[in-house]
Amino acid sequence: MKPVSRRTLDWIYSALLLAVVLLSWGYVIYASTVVAQRQLRKKYPDKIF
Structure with missing residues (x-):
């Protein structure tokens, strides 16, 4: 194996x-x-993200 510069x-x-x-x-x-999607789902459970 030759040396590497x-x-x-x-x-x-x-x-x-x-x-x-x-x-x-x-x-x-x-x-x-x-985490943001989880928080949005928790705050707005009837919406679809």
Whole structure:
């Protein structure tokens, strides 16, 4: 296995960090929409969302 350059390692770490940040924000947005829908269903049970 040949050695990997520092620039390549920096690029890989940056891409991994970006993926983690995007996944975590996606989870936060998804969870907040689920909670909002539950609250709306509880407040207005006769409506369809």
